[in-house]
Amino acid sequence: MIREQRNLILNTLTIVLLFVILWLFDRYGTDYQIRILNNIAVFITLAVSYNLINGICGVLNLGPNAFITIGAYTSALLTMSPAEKKISFIIEPLIWPLNVIQLPFGASLVVAGIVATVFAFFISYPVFRVRGDYLAIVTLGFGEVVRVLCNALQNITNGPLGLKGLKPYTNLWWSWGIAVLTIIIVQRLINSSWGRAMKAIREDETAAKAMGIDPFRHLLLAFLISAFFSGVAGGLLAHLITTISPTLFTFFLTFNLLMIIVVGGLGSTTGAVIGATLFAWGNEALRFVESPMQIGPLHIPGIPGMRMVIFSIILMVVIIFARKGIMGQREFSWDWIFSKIRSQRI
Amino acid sequence: MAQTFFHAQHLTMQFGGLVAVHNFSLKIDPLEIVGLIGPNGAGKTTVFNMITGNLTPTSGKIIWQDRDITALPPYEITRLGIARTFQNIRLFGNLSVLDNVMVSYHHRLESSFWHAILGAKKYRREENRIREESMKLLQMVGLDHLAKEPASSLPYGQQRKLEIARALATNPKLLLLDEPAAGMNPQETLDLARFVRNLRDSLGLTLLIIEHDMKFVMGLCERIVVLVYGHTIAEGKPEDIQHHPEVIKAYLGEKKHARH
Numbered sequence: 001m002i003r004e005q006r007n008l009i010l011n012t013l014t015i016v017l018l019f020v021i022l023w024l025f026d027r028y029g030t031d032y033q034i035r036i037l038n039n040i041a042v043f044i045t046l047a048v049s050y051n052l053i054n055g056i057c058g059v060l061n062l063g064p065n066a067f068i069t070i071g072a073y074t075s076a077l078l079t080m081s082p083a084e085k086k087i088s089f090i091i092e093p094l095i096w097p098l099n100v101i102q103l104p105f106g107a108s109l110v111v112a113g114i115v116a117t118v119f120a121f122f123i124s125y126p127v128f129r130v131r132g133d134y135l136a137i138v139t140l141g142f143g144e145v146v147r148v149l150c151n152a153l154q155n156i157t158n159g160p161l162g163l164k165g166l167k168p169y170t171n172l173w174w175s176w177g178i179a180v181l182t183i184i185i186v187q188r189l190i191n192s193s194w195g196r197a198m199k200a201i202r203e204d205e206t207a208a209k210a211m212g213i214d215p216f217r218h219l220l221l222a223f224l225i226s227a228f229f230s231g232v233a234g235g236l237l238a239h240l241i242t243t244i245s246p247t248l249f250t251f252f253l254t255f256n257l258l259m260i261i262v263v264g265g266l267g268s269t270t271g272a273v274i275g276a277t278l279f280a281w282g283n284e285a286l287r288f289v290e291s292p293m294q295i296g297p298l299h300i301p302g303i304p305g306m307r308m309v310i311f312s313i314i315l316m317v318v319i320i321f322a323r324k325g326i327m328g329q330r331e332f333s334w335d336w337i338f339s340k341i342r343s344q345r346i
Numbered sequence: 347m348a349q350t351f352f353h354a355q356h357l358t359m360q361f362g363g364l365v366a367v368h369n370f371s372l373k374i375d376p377l378e379i380v381g382l383i384g385p386n387g388a389g390k391t392t393v394f395n396m397i398t399g400n401l402t403p404t405s406g407k408i409i410w411q412d413r414d415i416t417a418l419p420p421y422e423i424t425r426l427g428i429a430r431t432f433q434n435i436r437l438f439g440n441l442s443v444l445d446n447v448m449v450s451y452h453h454r455l456e457s458s459f460w461h462a463i464l465g466a467k468k469y470r471r472e473e474n475r476i477r478e479e480s481m482k483l484l485q486m487v488g489l490d491h492l493a494k495e496p497a498s499s500l501p502y503g504q505q506r507k508l509e510i511a512r513a514l515a516t517n518p519k520l521l522l523l524d525e526p527a528a529g530m531n532p533q534e535t536l537d538l539a540r541f542v543r544n545l546r547d548s549l550g551l552t553l554l555i556i557e558h559d560m561k562f563v564m565g566l567c568e569r570i571v572v573l574v575y576g577h578t579i580a581e582g583k584p585e586d587i588q589h590h591p592e593v594i595k596a597y598l599g600e601k602k603h604a605r606h
Contacts (some may be wrong), residue, residue, distance in 0.1 A: 038593035071534070079498075185463055193452050193473065199536050200449045202440035210398060212424035212453030221459060329440060 015180060034172060035240075038286050042236050043173035043276035045182045047260045048269055049229035052186055054269035055329075056195060057222045058202030062254055063139035067227045068077045069249040070119050071112035071234025073150065076163045076244055077101075078108035080146040088163060092155040100343045105169040109178070116231025117203070117224050119146075124220050129301075130338040131205075143254060150246035158277045162245025163238075170240040178236060187269055191227065193297070198222055259311060263318050265325030270332040275325075279311070286310055350409050351376050351552070357406035359392050359576075366392045368576040370406070372522070378547060379553045381567030381584075383560075385596060388573040390556045391433055397554075398430050399423040410520075412456050425453055429518035431509040433525045433556070439498035443508055445491055447499050448481040450515030480515060480521055487511045487541075502529045516551070521545070523555045527562050535559055539566045564588065572596070 025033055046068065047189065053061045076093075077085070081102050085094050093099065105144050123142050127135060150157045157163075189195050200208040208215060224275045256279065264275025286307045293300040318325060352374040359367040359447055366387040374380055380504035382390050395401040397408060398422040408416045415423055437498065438446050455476075484490040487507040497508060506526060513521060522543045526542070527535045539562055545551050557563045563570060564584040572580040574585060587593055 039580060174551065188463045188465065189459065192463060192469070193455050193476070194459045195449070196445055196449050197452045198557075199441055200438045201493075203440055204436045206400065207421075207432065207436035207438065207451070208431055209420040210400075211422050211450045212511065213449070214419070214421045215451075 003179060003335065009313075010334050017181070017343040018176065018223065022176055024171050034285075036281055038170060038175045038240050039280040039283070040277050041172075041179040042170075042233050042240060043260065043280045044179040044273050045175075045229055045233040045236070045255075046257055047264070047272035048182050048186050049226045049233070050257045051261045051264075051267070051269060051272040052190070053226045055261055055265075055272070056190055056202065057198045057219055058341075059128075059219060059222075060136040061139045061223075061226075062136045062251070062258075063141075063143035063146075063259055064226070064230050065249045065253045066139075066143045067116040067120060067230035067247075068234035068237065068253060069146050069150060069291055070116045072238035072244050072249065073157055073163070073234075074115045074231070075108040075112035075235025076166050077156075077236045078103040078111055079105055079147070079167065079169065079239065081314075082164065088161075089158050089164070091159065091161070094158075095155050098156065099174075105167075105174070105239065109232050110176075112235035113232040114202060115227040116234070117228045120223050120227030121220075125224070128216055128219050140251070140254075141156070143251060147246050147249060150249075157246070160246060162243060162244045162248075164241040166239055168242050170236045170238060175240070178229075178232055182232075183269060183273065186225070186229070189222075190269065194221065196217065201266075216230055239247070240244050240295035256311075259315050263315060264327055265327035265329065266308065267329040268325070268327040268331055271331070272304030272337065291304055350412050352411075353409040354393075355407045355409065356395065357393070357396055357403045357408070359389070359396060359401060360404045363563065365576050366571075367396070367403075370573070370576075370578055372565055372571060374552060374554065376483070376519075378554050378569060379542070379555065379567050381563040381565055381570040382554060382573060382586075383558070383570060384557045387575075388450065389576040390573055391524060392576075393573070394430060394524055394554075394556065397423075397522065398428060422452065422478065424516050424518075427517070427534055428521040428522065429513040429516045429520075430522040431513050431524055431526060433528070435502075435509055436487065437497040437505055437506050437508060438510070440496055441496050442494050443500065444477070444493040446508060446512050447483055447515045448476055451476040451480070454517065475552050483511045485509060485514055486514075503534055506530070507546035514545070520552045523553065523557075525556055525558065527559045535562050538562070542566060 022037070025037060029037075046064070050061075050064050078101060079097050080088070082100050085086065085099055103307055124142055127138050127142070132136060153159070197213045197218050199207065200211065200213060201218060206216055216273050259270050260275035260279045263278070264271030264273070289306045290304055292302045349536055354372045356371060357367060359366065362463070370393055372380070382393065384390055392401065393478060396403045399415070399418050399422070402417055406416070410426060410428065413426070415426060428435045431507040438449065441449070457466065457469040457472055481490055481493065484493055488509065488512060489504060489508055490503070497505065500508060506529070510523070510526065523542070527538055529540060535592060542553060543566065546553060556568065557565070570582065570584055571578060572593050573591070579592045579596060580590045582590070
């Protein structure tokens with residue numbers, strides 16, 4: 001019990017420290033630093049919720065971009081004022097009742113999560129009828145379906161024009177508040193009896209069934225929770241970049257998330273956090289490789305997409321030399337830190 | 347006793363043109379230890395898979411405590427009190443030894459996942475109780491000192507024991523063991539037989555056991571069913587089975603074949 005109390009105190013202190021640092025950045029940091037921090041938080045939320053399905057349940061879901069898209073559009077449509085919507089939807093007017101509703105940002109995020117969850121619920125039955133590669137293809141398909149629908153449903157999503165001029169509501173408090181909340185909830189789930197059952201399904205579904213576990217119910221639970229937080233993160237992302245269009249949420253977004261959790265360590269929330277941080281930071285820090293360069297006599301023109309090449313190389317190196325990623329399936333824990341300190345003393 | 351405890355009636359399992367099990371019937375009374383033997387490929391594991399719901403028989407019925415469980419999914423059957431181990435060990439390799447056992451309590455959990463996410467007292471109490479009971483089971487099979495190790499790191503014999511502990515944790519009334527003594531040395535096999543008999547006596551379990559080790563089967567089981575090419579060729583007490591001409595033929599071949 002004393003150990004649990006110690007961990008609780010340390011966790012609380014860590015969160016307080018995190019928010020003190022964020023407060024300092026909020027006050028004294030540059031726009032560039034704040035943007036990177038916001039990106040990191042959104043990707044942490046995305047990666048941690050994606051890892052719940054892929055890492056903990058061991059299901060290769062390739063459709064998180066569907067949930068993110070739905071969350072982004074839902075939230076964006078709810079925060080825009082009726083006047084803004086009227087100006088934006090020039091080809092076809094927005095359908096009722098979306099054209100008259102306006103909600104505060106927080107409420108729009110909750111609705112974004114719920115709509116993504118409802119969508120996940122509807123596709124869960126076909127998705128979990130199959131496993132392995134087949135499941136990957138089905139989810140990939142749904143991801144594409146949503147993207148195509150965003151292009152086609154002119155009177156809801158404004159089609160290829162997208163939604164522009166969203167208010168930049170996403171600040172450090174929203175993005176990191178939700179990232180921390182996601183980590184706490186997902187971790188609690190993973191460490192509970194439900195998480196154990198999900199891992200059992202990952203390890204051996206036949207054996208899990210023989211131990212009285214209904215795989216569908218548990219995969220569904222993970223899928224819905226994952227969809228909820230992906231949807232919320234989609235809403236955050238929309239109000240961070242302030243312009244959304246169907247091209248933003250392609251399979252590449254899914255690929256990036258997959259890269260994050262594989263490099264971090266499939267099945268480790270700590271790994272997902274580390275992976276997301278490295279990715280979001282690297283994505284900005286490596287921007288220079290895409291601009292024209294002069295190395296001695298050699299002139300290299302700017303090649304867009306060069307960052308992805310570097311990320312791909314990192315991914316390959318990790319897969320070859322550290323197949324389980326940075327963390328493997330391990331998690332950060334205070335117990336581990338203290339046992340290290342103790343063994344150092346001896 | 348009017349109640350049917352366990353009764354498999356005329357089970358047939360066909361895979362395309364292959365009849366894996368033909369017209370298999372077996373009635374088991376409470377507290378019996380029944381052996382299921384036969385040469386490789388006789389359909390013993392197929393019988394297990396039908397009983398536990400991994401396969402739906404082509405025809406026939408399985409009655410468990412007066413209830414037809416033929417078409418139920420495996421997890422429902424486990425919840426009704428039939429547990430099993432696997433011939434080719436199927437542990438949750440990356441989970442700890444303790445977690446492997448604790449998984450089996452999940453289907454009887456009373457708290458909802460909201461309780462778990464919100465860290466409710468009700469859930470934490472349940473979790474603690476499950477941990478204690480799982481440790482007791484591990485103690486029973488002598489694995490408590492390895493509770494935190496990953497299951498895949500255990501040697502073969504201990505993995506078999508963990509499989510039994512995990513199956514016991516589902517709280518079964520009928521336990522199906524698929525080759526529990528495979529890969530064990532004679533001393534371990536002897537200990538296992540004592541352990542299984544003790545399970546029956548202390549927990550009131552009924553057991554159906556597939557095993558190739560004849561000494562083990564003959565010493566432990568009170569009744570034996572012999573399966574050859576999907577057909578039941580003999581059923582009876584161990585001493586009768588040992589002298590049954592059909593059984594000897596199935597295992598050793600006929601005399602004229604054996605001579606040259």
